[in-house]
Amino acid sequence: MLIKPFLETDIDRVKKFTDSEIGDGYYSREELIENQKKSCCSNGAISSFLLIDESSSEIKGLRLAYPPGNWSHGKGTALRDDLWPFSIHETAYFQSLFLAKDAQRLGWGPKLSEKSIDVFRQLGAKGIATHSWKESPNNSSVRYLLNIGFKEIIEHPLYWFNVDYICTRDGKPCRCTAVEMYLTL
Numbered sequence: 001m002l003i004k005p006f007l008e009t010d011i012d013r014v015k016k017f018t019d020s021e022i023g024d025g026y027y028s029r030e031e032l033i034e035n036q037k038k039s040c041c042s043n044g045a046i047s048s049f050l051l052i053d054e055s056s057s058e059i060k061g062l063r064l065a066y067p068p069g070n071w072s073h074g075k076g077t078a079l080r081d082d083l084w085p086f087s088i089h090e091t092a093y094f095q096s097l098f099l100a101k102d103a104q105r106l107g108w109g110p111k112l113s114e115k116s117i118d119v120f121r122q123l124g125a126k127g128i129a130t131h132s133w134k135e136s137p138n139n140s141s142v143r144y145l146l147n148i149g150f151k152e153i154i155e156h157p158l159y160w161f162n163v164d165y166i167c168t169r170d171g172k173p174c175r176c177t178a179v180e181m182y183l184t185l
């Protein structure tokens, strides 16, 4: 397996991956183009990464992450930046992290996230905020974030309720809860 930066040329296959692994329509093609642009940092680095199976060239994972200044909220709009230790202008954002089933539980999630964290440290970011998926299998989303040092800030019930997509758990609308979490760098 290989980790590489998410480039504009990857958009079509990333769309296929997010439709099948997150839920059909969760990201439109236009939104992925926007998200890739939001990952371009002032020092020329890219802060979002892909996990690739070298033998099949298939995408097995996606870590979307944006530097401070390139984001204002996640998929939902709820945000409690008044409870964070640093301001939103000093804070990077972890958006989606998704791995294909056969790439889960092998530590690839933390490895992809560390690549983004390295980029944010080089930029002088003070922290990273994220909205973790509470209903993920075995609470794995919150658990891997706690494992790498994130702290829970607050829960947002029905965080994705107004997102027009088919949730892999609920169908439509999504009734899942987001746990807002923060990592001080």
Ligand SMILES: CC(C)(COP(=O)(O)OP(=O)(O)OC[C@H]1O[C@@H](n2cnc3c(N)ncnc32)[C@H](O)[C@@H]1OP(=O)(O)O)[C@@H](O)C(=O)NCCC(=O)NCCS
Residues within 6 Å of the ligand: 096, 097, 098, 099, 100, 103, 104, 105, 106, 107, 108, 109, 110, 131, 132, 133, 136, 137, 138, 139, 140, 141, 143, 144, 147
């Ligand atoms: C959540 C996810 C990103 C974690 O990445 P990962 O590389 O699998 O993480 P790790 O291997 O470090 O595992 C973290 C913990 O979750 C558990 N776990 C991971 N995937 C699991 C699964 N599918 N079912 C049950 N437990 C799982 C691991 O056993 C480990 O438990 P521990 O804390 O007791 O050691 C990944 O499993 C994934 O993509 N899951 C589905 C989508 C998802 O929930 N994404 C997050 C959305 S915000």
